Amino acid sequence: MKKQMQLVQCTVNGKEVAEYVDVRESLLEMLRNRLGLTSVKKGCEVGECGACTVIVDGETIDSCIYLAVWAEGKNIRTLEGLEKNGELTRIQEAFIEEGAIQCGFCTPGFVMSATVLLERGEKLSREAIKKQMSGNLCRCTGYHNIINAVEKVMDENFEKKDET
């Protein structure tokens, strides 16, 4: 158990970041403790609950089972990077409209999973949406409204596409 520090340079929410991290540190710890991005929740710490979900190079990962040094050169997005000039993204609004939030602890992770799913631009069945959101757990069991929110925005996106 020796302290072994390493420089990590990456992009976090559009900003270039350079941090010396301990090689034993998880990305979750780097984001929360060094960069203050506390939307990234520490839940199970074994990659089961999805509360620490972030987007790395366009794919969701559990940042608790991802070493900080692996972030070198990567493009990382957390919930903090979604809002623009005080405006929420459509999926964040839809979570509010649909009451897809109870205690809120799982919400950032769910929103990140939903964000990637919606950005892919596919039209999925409700069952397929559930499968894509299955790496996130809600201990309040508010799944129904969460899936409703994702489905709502997906439908809207496709209605818009049809009009154009």
Place this chain on the structure above:
Amino acid sequence: MYDIENYYNAGTIAEAVELLKEHPDARIISGGSDVLIKIREGKFAGTSLVCIRDIREIKGIERMESGDIYIGAGTVFSHITNDPVIQRWIPVLGEAVDQVGGPQVRNIGTVGGNICNGAVSADSVPTLFSLNAMLRLSDGKGGRTVPIRQFYLGPGRVDLQPGEILTHIVIPEREYMGYYGHYIKYSMRNAMDIATLSCSVVSKTDVSQGILEDIRITFGVAAPVPFRCEKTEAALKGMPVGEELYDTIEKMVREEIHPRDSWRASREFRLQIGGEIARRALIRTIELAGGDPS
């Protein structure tokens, strides 16, 4: 903070082999979805790591001119599922690895790690057994190639020698051309669960004659290591497609596999499920071949 003693990063296969020889106590880490969790649990606490995730040579999938398909051991599950070569030639493998954990885990977990950790419940492995996959191992010199069936030594134990790394999984053309496969994972949840029992059937059907020409049946969690039902396979080859074939696979599989009692499920339950999922998987492969399963 993970309890890691020393961390070494390899950029090439040669570097990885060198580091492993220099540090014989170090463990290989690739995706991390298994090793990091075992460090957290304490099982691997204090281990040193040789990280192979930056090695480009072991990522990606390619179909060679010979028709053989090379899958880099460092390829993550979701990339296998989305790969056009896999979707066209061996879709069963893409479907099988799409049942691992959840989306986030499938974005980091690698097929090589799934094989090398020796877990009998690994979702990629029954299908790789049924495809008679070969494993390409590198030791910095000539390396060796072994059939995946010979790689499994016992529960959690594989034939990976010190200083060796798994670089590719090779599916020879003759093993998949004309074959259709289906994988069934029986688990308590649809996601984020490991298999209670799993079965991958890969078969070749003469559709015009209605004859099952060839079949390979592999179970996960039905024995200490992934298990091929050789006796059942031999008995089924050449049988006409129909109810009698399905009754035979169901009955013979139950006699051949030897699952155990565990907190997940009893032996009796696994035997019951085993016959049923083998039957269903076989019927599906015949449908996929364009045959009439009835």
